[in-house]
Amino acid sequence: MDLKHIEKTHMLQLDQSDCGVACLMSLIKWYEGNQSIEKLRELSGTTKQGTTLLGLYQVANQIGFMAEGCEADLNALIEHKQPVILHVLIEKQLHHYVVCYEYSKEKGFLIGDPAMGIYYLSKSELEAIWVSKSCLTLEPNKQFVKEKTAKNSQRKWFFNLLKEDYKLLWISVLLGAFVAGLGMAMSLFSQKLIDDILPSHNIKKLISGIVLLAILLIARVGISVLREFFLLQQSKDFNNRINTQFFSSILYLPKPFFDTRKIGELVARLNDTQRVQHVIKMLASSLIIDVLVSIISLFFLFGYSWKLGLFSLLSLPIYFYIIYRSNKKIVNSQKEVMQSYAFNESNYISTIQGIATIKNDNKQAVFEKTNEVIFAGFQEKLFNLGKIYITLSWQSGLASVFFLIGVLVYTSIEVFNKEIKLGELMAILGIVGSLLPSIANIALIAIPINEAKIAFNRMYEFASIEKEKEEGVIITEINTIKIQNLSFRFAGRSELFANVNINIEKGKFTAIVGESGGGKSTLGQILQRFYSFENGNIVINNTFQLPEINLKSYRNLIGVVPQEVTIFNGNVIDNILLGEVTTPENIISFLTAFGFHAYFNLLPQGLATLLGEEGINLSGGQKQIIALARVLYKKPQFLILDEATSSMDRNTENFTMNLFEKIKPNCAIFFISHRLNALRKNADVVYVLDNKTITHCGNHNELMKSDNFYSEYWVS
Numbered sequence: 004m005d006l007k008h009i010e011k012t013h014m015l016q017l018d019q020s021d022c023g024v025a026c027l028m029s030l031i032k033w034y035e036g037n038q039s040i041e042k043l044r045e046l047s048g049t050t051k052q053g054t055t056l057l058g059l060y061q062v063a064n065q066i067g068f069m070a071e072g073c074e075a076d077l078n079a080l081i082e083h084k085q086p087v088i089l090h091v092l093i094e095k096q097l098h099h100y101v102v103c104y105e106y107s108k109e110k111g112f113l114i115g116d117p118a119m120g121i122y123y124l125s126k127s128e129l130e131a132i133w134v135s136k137s138c139l140t141l142e143p144n145k146q147f148v149k150e151k152t153a154k155n156s157q158r159k160w161f162f163n164l165l166k167e168d169y170k171l172l173w174i175s176v177l178l179g180a181f182v183a184g185l186g187m188a189m190s191l192f193s194q195k196l197i198d199d200i201l202p203s204h205n206i207k208k209l210i211s212g213i214v215l216l217a218i219l220l221i222a223r224v225g226i227s228v229l230r231e232f233f234l235l236q237q238s239k240d241f242n243n244r245i246n247t248q249f250f251s252s253i254l255y256l257p258k259p260f261f262d263t264r265k266i267g268e269l270v271a272r273l274n275d276t277q278r279v280q281h282v283i284k285m286l287a288s289s290l291i292i293d294v295l296v297s298i299i300s301l302f303f304l305f306g307y308s309w310k311l312g313l314f315s316l317l318s319l320p321i322y323f324y325i326i327y328r329s330n331k332k333i334v335n336s337q338k339e340v341m342q343s344y345a346f347n348e349s350n351y352i353s354t355i356q357g358i359a360t361i362k363n364d365n366k367q368a369v370f371e372k373t374n375e376v377i378f379a380g381f382q383e384k385l386f387n388l389g390k391i392y393i394t395l396s397w398q399s400g401l402a403s404v405f406f407l408i409g410v411l412v413y414t415s416i417e418v419f420n421k422e423i424k425l426g427e428l429m430a431i432l433g434i435v436g437s438l439l440p441s442i443a444n445i446a447l448i449a450i451p452i453n454e455a456k457i458a459f460n461r462m463y464e465f466a467s468i469e470k471e472k473e474e475g476v477i478i479t480e481i482n483t484i485k486i487q488n489l490s491f492r493f494a495g496r497s498e499l500f501a502n503v504n505i506n507i508e509k510g511k512f513t514a515i516v517g518e519s520g521g522g523k524s525t526l527g528q529i530l531q532r533f534y535s536f537e538n539g540n541i542v543i544n545n546t547f548q549l550p551e552i553n554l555k556s557y558r559n560l561i562g563v564v565p566q567e568v569t570i571f572n573g574n575v576i577d578n579i580l581l582g583e584v585t586t587p588e589n590i591i592s593f594l595t596a597f598g599f600h601a602y603f604n605l606l607p608q609g610l611a612t613l614l615g616e617e618g619i620n621l622s623g624g625q626k627q628i629i630a631l632a633r634v635l636y637k638k639p640q641f642l643i644l645d646e647a648t649s650s651m652d653r654n655t656e657n658f659t660m661n662l663f664e665k666i667k668p669n670c671a672i673f674f675i676s677h678r679l680n681a682l683r684k685n686a687d688v689v690y691v692l693d694n695k696t697i698t699h700c701g702n703h704n705e706l707m708k709s710d711n712f713y714s715e716y717w718v719s
Contacts, residue, residue, distance in 0.1 A: 021040070021044070021117070022053065022099055022100045022117045022118065023047065023053060023055075023058070023088070023100040024040060024043045024044055024054065024059075025040075025100075026101065026102045026117060027043055027059055027062065027063060027141075028040060029117075030088070031066070033086060034143050034149075035149045035151070036143070036147060037150040037153060039464055042464065043062055043066075046061070046066070046494055047494055053098065055496075056072055056088075056090055056137055056139055057072070058496075059088060062494065063139070063141055066147070067143060067144055067145075067147030067148060068142065068143055068147060069144045070140065070141050071139070072137070072139050073140065074136045074137055075138055077129065077130060080103060080106065081106045084105070086141070087102070087103045087138045087140050088100055088102055088103075088138060088139040088141070089102070089133055089138050090133075090135050090139075091132040091133050092135070093118075099118070101114050101117070102114070102115035111123045111124050111126065111129075112126075112129050114129075153467075156467065157459070157463050157467075160466065160467070164244055164245055167240065168240060168241055171234075171240075174230075175230050176291050178226050178233070179292045180295055181222075182230065184299060185219050185220070185226070191303075191430060193429045193430055195426065197425055197426030197429055199426070200212055234284055237283075238280055238283075238284055241280050242280050245276045245280070248466070249272075249273065249276060249462055249465070252470070253269065255470040255471060257469075257470075257471050257533070258528065258531075258534065259534060266349065266352045268345040268348070268349055271341070271344055271345035271348050272462055272465055275341075275459070275461055275462050276458075276462065278455050279455050279462070281455070282454070285451060286448075286452075289444060290448055292441075293440075293441040293442075293445050293448075294441075294445060296437055296438065296441040297438060300315075300435070300437055300438040301438070303430075304434060304435075307430070308417070308423070310413075311410065311413060311414070311431065314410075315406075315435070318406050318409075319442055322399055322402060322446040325399050326447060326450075330453065332391055333391055336384070336387055336388040336391060337453060338457055339384045339387075340384045341458065341461065343381040344381060346380075346381070347381045350377045351374075395450075399443050399446065399447070407439065410431065414431050471532075472550070473553065473554040473555060474553065475550075475551050475552045475553040475554065476553060477556040478543065478544070478560065479560075480544070480560070480640055481543060481561070481641040482508070482509045482640075483506070483507065483508050483542075483545055484506075484507040484530070484541065484542075484543055484641065484671060485505075485506055485507075485540075485541070485542040485545070486503055486505040486507075486539070487504055487539055487540045487541070487542065488539040488540070489504075489529070489538070489539035489540070489541065490536065490537045490538040490539055491525060491526075491529060491534065492537055498695060499521075499522040500521070500526070501538075501695055501696055503526070503692070503696060505690050505697065505700075507671050507672075507673050509640065509668075509669070509671040511687040512664075512672045512674060512685050512686050513671070513672060513673050513687065513688050514674040514676065514682050514688070514689045515673070515675055515692055516679060516682070516689060516690070516692070516712060517691060517692035518693065518712065521693070521695070522692060522695070523645075523675045524566065524646075526675075526692075527645045527673070529541070530549075530561075532549065532558070543557075560639060560641060561639055561641045561642070561643065562637050562641070562642045563634065563642075563643045563645070564627065564631055564642075564645065565645050566646045568627055568629070568630040570626055570629065572615075574611050574614065575603055575610045575629065576590060576610050578614060578618075578629050579629065579633045579636055590610075590636075593635075593636055594632065597662060597665075598658065598662070599628065599632045602625070603628075614629075623650025624650045624652060624655055626650070627647060627648065627649075627650055627651055628659075630647075635662070635666065640669070640670055640671065642670050642673065643673050644663075644672065645675045646675060646676055647659070647674070647676075648681070649676070649677075660684075660685050674686065679716050682703065682713075683703045683717075686702065687702065688700060688701060688702060689702065689703070689706060691706070691712050693711065693712050699713070
């Protein structure tokens with residue numbers, strides 16, 4: 004193997020918990036792929052305690068590897084001849100992961116350690132730490148995406164967003180050429196003024212020259228204004244387009260994506276669109292002018308003196324060297340700033356959302372200190388980036404001074420030697436005065452471009468995630484849902500439940516009970532197609548597998564009242580209809596028919612009551628009533644109720660259970676609850692989820708005949 008390639012692709016991690024992810028990242032880079040550390044952490048279920056070999060196996064299969072976990076010995080490792088992730092022990096107790104790249108008789112096993120780098124181990128040394136003999140073999144398959152392919156996809160996505168702006172951008176470039184050309188007018192006029200017009204004492208020539216210069220300068224102002232208008236139009240159109248596409252992409256991402264993301268992080272990524280557009284505008288405006296000014300300036304300098312032109316041309320690489328030698332530092336620092344900004348944003352949002360808990364527990368001082376630490380970290384990252392900019396500023400400024408002094412000395416000597424005229428010296432100094440800022444801007448353009456690339460990559464990381472699969476068989480009714488031998492686990496975790504069998508039918512009230520954390524709510528989310536199960540089947544209408552059904556048609560037929568009810572800004576009607584257009588008569592008729600009007604009339608302005616952000620003005624029971632009205636207005640054929648009455652008082656709960664009896668003939672009801680009182684009367688069948696599987700099922704009388712979670716509740 005190529006040792007230089009191994010050293011280049013090997014990842015070091017800052018936290019011991021990331022060692023497994025760092026090993027996987029090393030192999031991804033080894034095979035010329037690329038993934039973000041954040042995505043690998045998410046998919047592998049990495050926590051502060053790290054991840055398991057199972058978690059690495061799961062994520063490897065998801066990102067394009069044919070992975071296999073196994074137990075092996077040193078001989079098998081030698082014969083395999085491909086990189087392998089090993090589960091080892093360091094200091095005889097700390098679980099750790101390393102990559103074994105190859106074996107040579109002379110040096111031993113070549114190990115890539117996320118904590119210590121690249122080194123060799125002898126057979127006995129590896130034997131001593133590889134106690135478990137557990138390893139993970141990886142081989143790229145057809146789904147493995149190489150970095151080159153991913154970058155091509157990124158470019159394609161970006162240029163598809165930008166293609167509608169090509170016309171405006173080209174017009175701006177053309178106008179920029181005129182602006183750059185006209186920018187030389189003052190320098191050329193100063194030469195003519197000093198060397199020709201003033202010595203001749205020709206008033207007409209002076210007036211004509213001034214009038215011509217005024218016309219050119221006014222034309223430059225007019226063209227600049229027109230150009231700015233076109234760029235402003237392009238900026239508005241592009242921002243609308245990229246924001247809409249990015250936000251739409253997020254809305255259609257799978258539910259697990261949102262389980263591992265904080266709101267602040269999503270908001271920060273959404274704000275990244277502004278960074279991208281800022282650089283597009285900069286490239287189409289100032290960069291074009293700077294390039295044209297530089298070319299025109301060098302052309303004129305060569306016209307005055309080929310030596311001066313050559314000196315200027317050879318001095319330019321100094322600027323670029325100053326910038327590009329700091330390029331890696333700038334990129335890393337910009338990444339840290341963006342990540343820290345997102346973390347800081349998330350902290351603000353989560354703190355404000357939990358303000359009631361903070362106040363009740365008198366923890367203001369704790370959260371104040373947390374905010375101080377997080378914000379100070381963010382400011383420190385900004386400070387470090389600022390120091391790099393300051394360093395670049397004084398270095399490029401110093402180079403500019405030396406260059407300008409060199410030009411001044413050379414041209415002054417040329418004037419003394421009567422090689423050039425005084426007016427030409429003034430023109431040269433004017434041109435150099437335009438050239439230096441333009442060259443500096445061209446060199447420094449790498450900084451915002453790098454920032455935009457980072458922002459774009461952060462955006463594309465989300466936008467490129469595979470969306471929920473929507474294609475499939477369209478169904479118009481749900482009569483039965485059969486859960487057969489279902490098993491599920493979260494990434495990197497042990498099985499949450501296994502071999503679960505449940506039958507849900509239209510016209511029946513089916514309930515599931517069990518201990519907290521046993522998987523009841525997760526099962527409800529699987530039925531909503533938020534999570535994919537590991538083994539087993541879910542069959543709809545005795546015909547179709549759940550994943551085969553068209554997602555939109557399925558969700559049109561189901562209704563869900565979750566544990567945490569979401570209330571949107573707006574009034575009661577807004578929160579029931581969620582954008583659906585109907586007449587006031589229809590909504591009033593619906594609410595009256597189901598008896599909801601009695602509850603909503605108690606609100607200050609009835610149905611027009613503004614509910615506040617996240618329903619801050621409502622009690623938990625009122626939120627559940629609104630959620631129930633929302634879901635019943637949809638006329639579902641399959642109703643999933645997850646602790647749907649947990650915050651209701653007894654009268655409201657009785658009202659709700661009577662509603663379920665009313666709609667039951669036309670709806671399959673699946674009720675998830677810890678509150679078992681109502682099930683005695685209402686449930687046709689109750690399933691008991693205990694010890695990771697269904698242990699008992701039946702109605703109240705049947706379950707009371709044996710010892711189980713349900714009967715223990717009534718006995719106690």
